[in-house]
Amino acid sequence: MKNYLRNKILMIIGLLIGGSVGYIYWKFIGCNTGTCAITSNPINSTIYGALMGGIIGLAIQKDRKQTV
Numbered sequence: 001m002k003n004y005l006r007n008k009i010l011m012i013i014g015l016l017i018g019g020s021v022g023y024i025y026w027k028f029i030g031c032n033t034g035t036c037a038i039t040s041n042p043i044n045s046t047i048y049g050a051l052m053g054g055i056i057g058l059a060i061q062k063d064r065k066q067t068v
Contacts, residue, residue, distance in 0.1 A: 011057040018053015022046045 005012070026045035034040045038048050 008061070010061040011054050014053035014055070014057025014060075015050045016053070018056070019046045019050035021053070022049020025049065 022045040023042055026039055026042045029039070030036075030045075031039040038044050
């Protein structure tokens with residue numbers, strides 16, 4: 001289990017940062033009318049941000065493994 005977490009640390013960090021950024025985006029910018037699918041709800045924007053952060057973390061991690 002420790003090896004798995006050590007190998008996926010950048011993805012986990014990306015999930016946390018992305019989720020935080022998604023929530024902050026909803027809080028300060030968001031969608032006033034409620035018609036936006038992602039930014040009208042804090043849960044949707046947080047999940048979307050976490051997914052994007054996780055994907056970026058995986059991409060960075062994959063690049064890092066190839067160079068080592």
